[in-house]
Amino acid sequence: MASVAAWLPIVRAGAVGWAPVSPNPMPPVPVQNRRPSDEKIMINVSGRCFETWRHTIDKYPDTLLGSDEKEYFYDEENNEYFFDRDPDIFRQILNFYRTGKMHYPKFECIAAFDEELAFFGIMPEIIGDCCYEDYRDRKRDTSERMIDDRLSEDGETDQSYSLREKVWRAFENPHSSTTAALVLYYVTGFFIAVSVIANIVETVPSAALPGTVTILPYGERYELSFFCLDTACVMIFTVEYTLRLYAAPNRCKFMRSVMSIIDLVAILPYYIGLFVKDENSDLSGAFVTLRVFRVFRIFKFSRHSQGLRILGYTLKSCASELGFLLFSLSMAIIIFATIMYYLEKNVAGTKFYSIPAAFWYTIVTMTTLGYGDLVPTTIMGKIIGGLCSLSGVLVIALPVPVIVSNFSRIYQQNQRADKRKAQKKARLAKIQIAKNASGTAFVAKKKAAERLMQSGGSMEEFAAKMSGFEQQHHHLLRCLEKTTNREFVEMEYTYNGVPCSRTPETTTHHPQSPPLTPSPSTSSSHNSRTTGCCGRKRRSNSSTRYHSAPTSATPTSPNTPQDYNDIQIRVPNRTSRADLNARGYPKVNSSIPTSTVTTAIVTMPTPTPTPTTDVESNQSGCTNSSGGSPNVVRISAL
Amino acid sequence: MGQALKKARQKRKLVGNSDAPQVGTDHELDDLEMQVVRYKPDGLDELVRNTKFSKKELQLMYRGFKQECPTGIVDEDTFKDIYAQFFPQGDASQYAHYVFNTFDTDHNGTISFEEFVLGLSVLSRGTLNEKLNWAFNLYDVNRDGLITREEMFLIIQAIYEMMGRYSEPTFEGVSPKEHAEKIFQKMDLNRDGVITMEEFMDSCKMDENITKSISMFDTTL
16 A cells, blocks of 8 residues: 555544444544645756645655655745756656655666665665565665775775784785785795695606616605605795784684685695604504695685686585585486386396495486496386486586576676776776866966966956856965965876876885876976975875975975976965064065965965075076075975 | 546446446456456535535545555455554454445445445544444444344454454453453343344443544544
């Protein structure tokens, strides 16, 4: 039923039947203040008008439309409720009120749909059965995708990790970690391979020693060398295991995980063998068995191969299909083996001496192997044998496609994840470049304004060239500059769009941005700059896009070559404002007037601890800061 | 709304009673397809005459009714579902069955809008006599004009079932059988083992509690 509220009158009416048989009087009816419910309300969603009865909306009072919250959206002029949302999705939402069932349209993006549901206060669980499965499937797909993205993002953030975390990350993601991790990764891989090959070669029979008749396998001939090799491998594995154990965030969980058990199984036989060796011939049999477990070292390769992991995961997720396969096979084997046994047992010299013996025949036949060591000789036996092989093909063929499709789905997902990661880098780079274009626009405008000022042009026409929004935006940026006593400067971008700042080779406090690529200098005039900037850069800790560098100065190393397109921290000053500057930091660029202009260069007194630099630099295009002030470090590229 | 109904009525060709279903079936695909059944209520004015509701109220009720049951009729399962939603703790299906039968005056297994509205009109706006009449019809399960002990017990039991297991009996609580016996004794004035309409009416009117309770269920829409 869509809503029980509509049926209230009839149920209340039915309650009249209780009155005559009730020993107690009925309690009084609660008084309801009822609005006239047949009133239409208009809802305007992005221009598309919807109309409905008020009582339709009132059906679900805990949603946005059903509660008072919608009054916030009431437009008195037009007497309607206006929502600036997607009208197509709103159609579904309104239908929910009307019919009580929420449908999820298959062509909608699940994230957009979720957002609308959240906006209107509707739980996604209300989605009707017809659409719920589809919704959940798509939601799971996108959430898996989001998790992948987030994981890869986390890998890129630059936090400081403790030693333990670093080691763990080195083990788990060797490709995204330092080179030491990569080295360890390849070394362990190499040793796994060596160990496995040694195990194999040990058993190859070598040529007979001169003077003896017996042919020994290599393992016994060169026993000592193989033992040393084995010891070395086990050393490495042990070290690796203890390191992992140390670094694991959750040791109990780690110890229970499959990979750690494989690691343990790989190294334990050796240690057990050490203690048991040569003491007791009874146990040597067991010792030999233990050596078999060494072959499990090959499973350690699954850390190195993603495909193996996917295979393992697929098998795990298809456990029920595999179980069914096993079960149906066993049933068929038992049936056919029994029949074959009873048919063949009376033949002279038959090999079908028991039902379990017939199992072997059945298995070999059903899997179409047909070794031929056991064959029926009676006619009925041959008929049944034929049936057996035919049915074997069928029984095996049935669950296999399920397993295969699972595998391919998971494999594809992984492929998609890798593809996505690669695409994402490129996408982000482009987006970053576009975003920063607006930043550079601001700075460029400032430059242009400055040039205009010097050339004596009027500011009004300049201002008129910018759009209203741009004006406001730049005004805001200027307010920010004023507030923080810093200035925006140009940024340098690496090839992948990540903003970075040039750092001199001598920095010790390395800023977070990744190492850059050398950038061409924009104008040759910049080359006349002398240094000081890069030294300043050392202190820059901000990570804003504009890379506004703090102007707190440190003594800069002079004569560092610099490229003026990079970070440059401006420490501009004005003598005219010296009174504002507690430190009395000397001036720079006094010829430029304070701005009432949109993009005038703002120079402001900057609080600097120790004005001890004695570098001065010129700025192209403006009257130079007259020399003399030893504390001016003009590094700006503006 | 009335105009729309009239136009709709003219458009559709009906044979016979408007209550009768207009069935369009494809005989070959009976199993696969649903029957296309259209029920259309009587004209609005007629209903206004027959019931105590105003035109606006009828419009409102029909809209709600049609919204909930687009086919225009209520069948017993739907009715039971509704009751189950109102009384989730217990099993309201039995009582719903009796109420359904009482609403369904022509006993065709479905409640049309007219039956719905007529029933509601009696129960919300009717006189005491009319309501008691309706209650009598409710208790008279086999519609023979008399209430026997068994019928009384059935009704009382159905009511108790609605309460469900998780209800605390008050210290005066009795079992349904005793309750039914008590009521029966009270109402069977001439001790002939059955309750007739007059006995029912008289005994109810004598009890002030009952009259007050019944008048409490007036609803305004």
